[in-house]
Amino acid sequence: MGESPQAAVARDEAVLVTEAKAGSYAAFEELVNRYEKKIYRLGMNITGSPQDAEDVLQETFLKAFEHLGDFRADSRFYTWIVRIAVNEGLMKLRKRRSSKEVPIEDTEGDDGAPTPRELADWKPNPEQELARSELENILQDAARLLPPTFRTVFYLRDVEGLSTEETAALLGLSVGAVKARLFRARLRLREDLSRIFKRG
């Protein structure tokens, strides 16, 4: 029976990690090349700031480099660096706590369904009417209004495709809390985007 593509990637990744641990700079650089785009996007999604996202990117790979010897082969390298990056991103937000820019604590509970207020249908393919940068600004502004853990849950589940269980483990939340936050994040984003993309 043939190996699945995911298993092949994981095996290949494990070989690179072994080589990097043995002192191969080229192997570590290859791991960086594979995941740098995703980690930068993760930093942007958590912090909403290009400067903070760059810091998250650098700190993540420098810490991975420093602590590579501690990495245990029973988990995936990618999951390990995502955990580092999530912690770095949330730490950035905590540092901003005193400035009024970003509330770190979730100010709303997980109970109950939010009531949708925007009920008009959207224009077909609204993204095609916008320049890429304009669409990015709209999506980023809407995401920035979410409490940080809601935004992080949304990003890890819907954008990165991590499972509910993986997301819960990464963030130290229960599976139920991940589902509740994902649900509220999706509806909140939909509500905000509806105000911009609705017909008429």
Place this chain on the structure above:
Amino acid sequence: MNLFTCEKVITEISNYLDGDLDEDLKRSLEAHINKCQHCRVVFDTTRKTIELYCDGKLFPLPDDVRARLHEAIRRRWRERQGNT
């Protein structure tokens, strides 16, 4: 029989999109959405919202940021080599 209220549909949209509903609940939700325009709009636009954020072209890594990352790693590497 369609027993879903609009509030129940909203509560379950996320679970539906994640494939977490059993067949009976899934059919009830779909039956409601087919008849209720408001719920259909909320369902369609929630799905579209996720699609927009999933676009892999969002937040591309700038070349200068990438260059600084690799330089920082090289520098750390050289420091380590120097200490051994």
